[in-house]
Amino acid sequence: MDKIAHAAHHDPACILGRQAGNTNTFILFYSPDTLELRLSDLDVVTQRIPGTDFFIYHGDLTSLPEHYRLSRIDMQQRSHDYHDPYSFAPQISDYDLHLFAEGRHFHIYNILGAHKKRIDGISGVHFATWAPNAERVSVVGDFNDWDGQRHPMMSRGGNGVWELFIPGLDSSALYKYEIRNRDSGEVLSKTDPYAQQMELRPRTASVITEQTDFAWQDEAWLAQRKDSDWLHEPLSIYECHLGSWQRDENNDFLNYRELAHRLVDHVQETGFTHIELMPITEHPLDASWGYQTTGYFAPTRRFGNADDFRYFVNYCHEHDIGVLLDWVPAHFPKDEHGLARFDGSALYEHEDPRRGEHRDWGTLIYNYGRNEVKNFLLAGALFWLEEFHIDGLRVDAVASMLYLDYSREHGDWLPNPHGGNENLEAIAFLRELNTATHELHPGSMMMAEESTAWPQVTRPVNLGGLGFSMKWNMGWMHDTLEYMSKEPVHRKFHHNQLTFGLLYAFNENFVLPFSHDEVVHGKGAMVDKMPGDTWQRFANLRLLYTYMFCYPGKKLLFMGCE
Known part of the structure; x- marks a missing residue:
């Protein structure tokens, strides 16, 4: 009882509620800030144990319902009527x-x-x-x-x-x-x-939310998606940050429903097949663009509620536009209210910062070897595919997951049991993730933002690969952009930047990305990277996009690039 009073008891149900004594049954309650506590079903007042906030009732309880009601009068003379939570048995099987x-x-x-x-x-x-x-x-x-x-x-x-x-x-x-x-x-x-x-x-x-019966009307899209082979069909992706794509006249965020109508009109007019949303999982910091997630199962409230987002996806599907979601299983922020040291210990992360902390981003790295953590992430991915009919996930920062020494100095990382720098636990997680999504949601896409030469990223798991549907071709993007940014008179000395990509163009199922990473942190707009005067810059940019759309691989442009 003393532990309960000091909020330190590990299992209060063994003390509180209906208990069997030596001679008869009794009920024990703990109710701070209480003047009187009454058993409503028997219309009797319980007795306070002197000097405590515990109340007890001894007597014949045969006529008392299993889930009895209590009436509490607090110190402010307010009345509260409720069922005792400790009259209910555990519900999880x-x-x-x-x-x-x-x-x-x-x-x-x-x-x-x-x-x-x-x-x-x-x-x-x-x-x-x-x-x-x-x-x-x-x-x-x-x-x-x-x-x-x-x-x-x-x-x-x-x-x-x-x-x-x-x-x-x-x-x-x-x-x-x-x-x-x-x-x-x-x-x-x-x-x-x-x-x-x-x-x-x-x-x-x-x-607390209540499950709603949202009236989905995208059955035709889902049926068509199940039989689609996106590797052999046109795929042109419009990457979008909902918080800055458009706002209202007061510079406030638009609702998911308003965004659906405006975005669909725009991407249909410009010929895109899919919208890829930068993370809309809940996050505390606007400046993180959603990449420091605290709510893996919650659409951000910035743009409305969950049904508003369901409407967004449903409206896109009704107009033959797919919806992809940027998803971040590589790291999570250190915010005190979040996952960091969730129960006072390194629970979701590794204890050793050489495994558990990402130096570049000031974030924590998941412990993929812990089954419950892996389950949290797997369920988090499937949640969006099942509950919101998302058509696929772009998995962020895969390279940082695969390598134990990613962006680390010598001595600042721990090798795997074989002495290598491969994160074996993360590899196993990614394979299980891709296997589950493809089996449970045929036609969905899993895209890897993987910036290294890790082999077989898009090879099926049963053939030794990671199992992704597609991989961002970061090498092609850097080489091509660097080539096109040069003055034309100098390009003849750098044709290797065009030809090199063809040596590996079919090693993976590639997406050619001109993403948000190319226009942030002061990098400037795509047109500003081109040489020459204003007319020449736009001409060069048109040439770049034409070359991109004629090159092997699927296409992705960040909003504004179009």
């Missing part, structure tokens, strides 16, 4: 826990997180999270004054999963997890890694 521990639960986002449920006729929200090094995990929110003493969660044992069903909660309530580390006693406030909606930045709470 042992089979679900087993699959998660093995890293093979592709729909774990339906188990972990916050989900509206109806149990034995009683509506509420089921919360679950993974925090194996926690001594105590509580649900805190605007419904309990963000007090970690009110709703401590039930531990499911050595697998590290915690869960609690809280009756009576509605959609749109704000919540976080308050986590106490079992070794240090440090108390952390964390957003839900599996939350499907978050507050608009700079606020960081997760938001």
Whole structure:
């Protein structure tokens, strides 16, 4: 009882709720800031244990429903009526826990997180999270004054999963997890890694959402996609950052629905087949363009809610435009409310910064060898394909995943068990990712932003490759852009920059990208890279694009380049 009062008990369900005593059954409650606590079904007042915030009821409970109601009068004389959360048994099956521990639960986002449920006729929200090094995990929110003493969660044992069903909660309530580390006693406030909606930045709470019956009308597109072979069909991709493509008259972000109509009109007029969105997974920093993700299962609130984004995808599909999504499994930010040291330990990342920290970006690197972390990422990818009908993912920064010494000095990295610089765990993860997406969603595309000469990136997994559908041809892009930026009189000395790419043009299934990376950080517009006066620059740029569209490989242009 003392541990519960100090919010340090690992399994409050063994103390709270209906318990069997030596002589009779009793019910124990912990209710701070309470004047009176009444068992509504029996219309009796429980007794406060002197000097504590515990209340107890002894007596005949045969007529008491399994899920009894309580009436609480707080210190401000306000009345609260609710079902006792600790009258509900754990809801997660042992089979679900087993699959998660093995890293093979592709729909774990339906188990972990916050989900509206109806149990034995009683509506509420089921919360679950993974925090194996926690001594105590509580649900805190605007419904309990963000007090970690009110709703401590039930531990499911050595697998590290915690869960609690809280009756009576509605959609749109704000919540976080308050986590106490079992070794240090440090108390952390964390957003839900599996939350499907978050507050608009700079606020960081997760938001309870209710599954909606969105009326998808893209059956024809999905059926056609399933039978499509994009390797042998035209593919022209328009890369777009929704936050800066267009805004309203007040310079505020447009809604996903408004963007759908404007973007589809534009890409149809300019002849693109697909829109590739820079990350719209939730992220706290606008300047990161979405590449420092904190909400892997939540479309960013900057442009609307989840159904608004479903409308965006549905509208694109109705007009024969595919939607690709930039997805970032290579690293995650250090924000205190996010995944970093989630339960007070290096949980999603490696403990050793030589494996767990990306020096260039100031971010953390996933521990791909941990089954639960791998499962988190696999489910995160499949979530967008299944719940939002996304047509494919462009996987960011693959090179940084493949090499343990990526952008590191000598002595600042750890070799694999064979002494090499290959990240064997990341390789296994990427193969499993591509296998799962292709098997479960035929016709979907997986594209790798891989900037090195790693072999067989687009070769099938069963033939020893990584299994991607396509790979960005970064070498072609750099050589061609450098050649075209030279004065024509000098180009005859650099024809090798044109011919070299043909030596490997068919080694992989390539996408030819003139992406956002070529026009950011002061690099200037594409036309400004060309030589000559204004007319000559535009003529050179037209020539560059003509050459690109005649060259083997699929095409990608960043917004504005068109």
